[in-house]
Amino acid sequence: MTLSALKPHIEPAPGMVEQRGLGLWFTHAIMIFGVLIVFFPIWLAFVASTVTQPEIVSPPMPLWPGDQFITNYKKALFSGVNVPVATMLVNSLVMAIGIAVGKIVISLLSAFAIVYFRFPGKKMFFWLIFITLMLPVEVRIVPTYEIVAGFGMLNSYGGLIFPLIASATATFLFRQFFMTVPDELAEAARVDGARPMRFFWDILFPMSRTNIAALFVILFIYGWNQYLWPLLITTDPEMNTIVMGIKQMFPSGDDVADWPVIMATSILAMIPPVIVVISMQKLFIRGLVDSEK
Amino acid sequence: MATVELNNVKKRFGPVEVIHGVSTTIKDGEFIVIVGPSGCGKSTLLRMVAGLESVSEGEISIGGKTVNDLEPMDRDIAMVFQNYALYPHMSVRENMGYGLKIAKMPKAKIEEKVNAAAKLLQLDEYLDRRPRDLSGGQRQRVAMGRAIVREPSVFLFDEPLSNLDAKLRVQMRLEIRDLQNRLGITALYVTHDQVEAMTMADRMIVMNDGRVEQIGTPLEVYETPQTLFAAQFIGSPSMNVFETTVQNNILSIGDTTVPVNTEAKGKVIAGMRPEHVIVDDNGPLSITVQIGEPLGANTLLHGRLDGTSDAFTISLPGVHHTVAGQVIRFAVDPRHMHLFDIKSGGRI
Numbered sequence: 001m002t003l004s005a006l007k008p009h010i011e012p013a014p015g016m017v018e019q020r021g022l023g024l025w026f027t028h029a030i031m032i033f034g035v036l037i038v039f040f041p042i043w044l045a046f047v048a049s050t051v052t053q054p055e056i057v058s059p060p061m062p063l064w065p066g067d068q069f070i071t072n073y074k075k076a077l078f079s080g081v082n083v084p085v086a087t088m089l090v091n092s093l094v095m096a097i098g099i100a101v102g103k104i105v106i107s108l109l110s111a112f113a114i115v116y117f118r119f120p121g122k123k124m125f126f127w128l129i130f131i132t133l134m135l136p137v138e139v140r141i142v143p144t145y146e147i148v149a150g151f152g153m154l155n156s157y158g159g160l161i162f163p164l165i166a167s168a169t170a171t172f173l174f175r176q177f178f179m180t181v182p183d184e185l186a187e188a189a190r191v192d193g194a195r196p197m198r199f200f201w202d203i204l205f206p207m208s209r210t211n212i213a214a215l216f217v218i219l220f221i222y223g224w225n226q227y228l229w230p231l232l233i234t235t236d237p238e239m240n241t242i243v244m245g246i247k248q249m250f251p252s253g254d255d256v257a258d259w260p261v262i263m264a265t266s267i268l269a270m271i272p273p274v275i276v277v278i279s280m281q282k283l284f285i286r287g288l289v290d291s292e293k
Numbered sequence: 294m295a296t297v298e299l300n301n302v303k304k305r306f307g308p309v310e311v312i313h314g315v316s317t318t319i320k321d322g323e324f325i326v327i328v329g330p331s332g333c334g335k336s337t338l339l340r341m342v343a344g345l346e347s348v349s350e351g352e353i354s355i356g357g358k359t360v361n362d363l364e365p366m367d368r369d370i371a372m373v374f375q376n377y378a379l380y381p382h383m384s385v386r387e388n389m390g391y392g393l394k395i396a397k398m399p400k401a402k403i404e405e406k407v408n409a410a411a412k413l414l415q416l417d418e419y420l421d422r423r424p425r426d427l428s429g430g431q432r433q434r435v436a437m438g439r440a441i442v443r444e445p446s447v448f449l450f451d452e453p454l455s456n457l458d459a460k461l462r463v464q465m466r467l468e469i470r471d472l473q474n475r476l477g478i479t480a481l482y483v484t485h486d487q488v489e490a491m492t493m494a495d496r497m498i499v500m501n502d503g504r505v506e507q508i509g510t511p512l513e514v515y516e517t518p519q520t521l522f523a524a525q526f527i528g529s530p531s532m533n534v535f536e537t538t539v540q541n542n543i544l545s546i547g548d549t550t551v552p553v554n555t556e557a558k559g560k561v562i563a564g565m566r567p568e569h570v571i572v573d574d575n576g577p578l579s580i581t582v583q584i585g586e587p588l589g590a591n592t593l594l595h596g597r598l599d600g601t602s603d604a605f606t607i608s609l610p611g612v613h614h615t616v617a618g619q620v621i622r623f624a625v626d627p628r629h630m631h632l633f634d635i636k637s638g639g640r641i
Contacts, residue, residue, distance in 0.1 A: 182376060182378065184374040184375070184376055184378035185378050185380065187343075187345050187365075187372075187374070187378065188372070188374060188378035188379075188380075188439075189380075189391075190344075190345065190364070190365045190366065191343065191344075191345075191365045191366065191370070191371065191372045191392075192366070192391050192392035192395060192439075192443075193365075193366035193392055193395040193396055194366075194391075194395055198395065202380075202391070203380055203382075206382040207381065207382055
């Protein structure tokens with residue numbers, strides 16, 4: 001009897017290839033190795049955020065956490081370099097949530113209009129939206145800046161959020177989803193007496209909730225990681241977002257960089273997206289693979 | 294409970310006219326089946342009554358009130374869809390009560406009505422389940438329940454049984470008929486299945502190509518089909534038809550003749566139902582069997598009518614063992630011969 005025959009038989013999940021013995025060890029080894037490579041820089045950043053400035057700059061760089069964790073994070077959160085990281089975190093949070101929620105609301109409504117209503121120029125509007133998919137923020141950044149400046153929205157949450165709030169991708173996504181919803185459902189709702197907005201709220205919206213969750217995760221991270229736009233329109237450090245704020249912390253000229261605080265800021269900047277992803281993981285995956293109709 | 298009147302109702306999609314003027318009156322409490330092949334406009338007609346499609350011309354009235362321009366919800370109708378169209382994220386209870394909730398009925402009243410309908414449909418145990426956890430037949434019942442709780446004056450059914458398996462279909466057919474009988478609500482039922490039409494209808498409307506071919510009770514349509522289409526569509530297996538000539542009440546088929554009662558002369562289309570054939574060794578007609586289909590209760594024999602090149606099917610009660618090439622002679626009762634005009638297809 002061979003060794004593998006003695007092992008209890010474990011049913012593989014459906015759709016997965018069953019592997020045993022050496023193959024299993026080998027794949028795991030490769031996976032762990034890959035994870036280590038990806039994780040190592042983050043580990044270094046964490047280590048750097050727990051030691052003192054001289055310890056970082058004197059080679060070799062420490063590989064194990066020091067005892068400055070509380071000091072460094074306190075300093076970062078409440079005083080920072082230009083502005084407390086807590087303020088930047090709040091700014092980023094407001095911007096990311098604003099962008100994610102705004103994009104979802106607008107794209108849900110526009111997809112609803114495009115799929116369920118007949119109006120002149122319907123096709124043209126759809127293609128207009130679709131074409132904007134091909135224009136990244138950077139291409140239209142100068143005119144957008146002009147407009148935002150003209151409205152006096154520099155250094156404001158409005159200025160951070162509104163120019164990024166329209167989303168062709170999300171509109172397209174919801175359009176595709178709405179088109180898979182059977183027409184009879186809309187008709188049944190009509191017979192039941194639901195007016196269009198009622199149908200939207202009572203039926204379409206709850207049916208799209210997994211898609212909305214998946215999109216929220218993606219868009220939150222998109223909003224959180226915005227760099228160029230906040231850099232352009234926020235001059236007041238009080239309005240800095242954390243992703244651009246990290247860059248602002250780098251010294252210019254001969255100043256000495258406060259690396260432990262910068263690293264602590266980086267680690268702090270990662271936490272909210274990670275929380276969002278982990279807490280919405282289940283819904284996120286269901287939104288991407290499920291087709292519950 | 295109400296009468297439904299259609300007055301020269303037409304429907305056009307762009308320049309294409311798909312329904313060419315349908316007029317009929319449906320009496321209070323009557324069960325009307327609209328039957329026809331796919332694409333004949335029967336569903337469109339039903340959707341026009343429901344208010345889901347606009348009426349291009351003509352008038353539809355429900356309970357004496359013209360409803361052409363009313364929204365579905367204001368027409369006092371309830372509809373059951375082919376794929377049930379249940380709201381997937383709502384429980385059975387919420388599905389059934391949704392229309393009432395929109396109508397702003399008090400919660401306790403909704404609860405009461407939903408429970409009553411659930412009891413009627415034997416859905417009590419499933420009220421808190423989601424549609425996806427129900428079988429096809431149960432979903433069908435929920436769709437019925439949703440229609441019942443609104444206490445409409447007209448039920449509209451759009452091929453409600455075509456997603457069910459054969460056995461369940463027979464059972465649901467009886468249930469729907471029984472329910473409609475008990476509630477006494479006027480019903481308009483669309484199907485492509487002539488068995489459903491025959492068994493359920495008080496009267497049926499046979500439609501083809503946007504036109505009404507015949508309106509009548511199932512037996513009227515079966516016994517005296519007014520058009521060639523109605524003759525062939527109703528009845529299974531369908532009626533045998535062939536071109537022939539008639540002279541002085543004598544129909545010539547191949548080199549033999551059969552007596553008929555008619556005033557017609559010249560070329561006609563003759564029709565004979567497979568089950569009306571009387572096997573008789575001295576009969577004037579015969580077919581050469583090509584294929585036999587024993588169904589148990591009866592046997593279908595497919596072949597060619599001798600003396601012609603027309604395909605011909607006969608249906609004999611009981612089991613018969615036949616071989617290809619066997620010749621079966623038969624006679625036919627003149628009362629069971631149907632003659633149709635060769636041009637218009639109308640009954641002569």
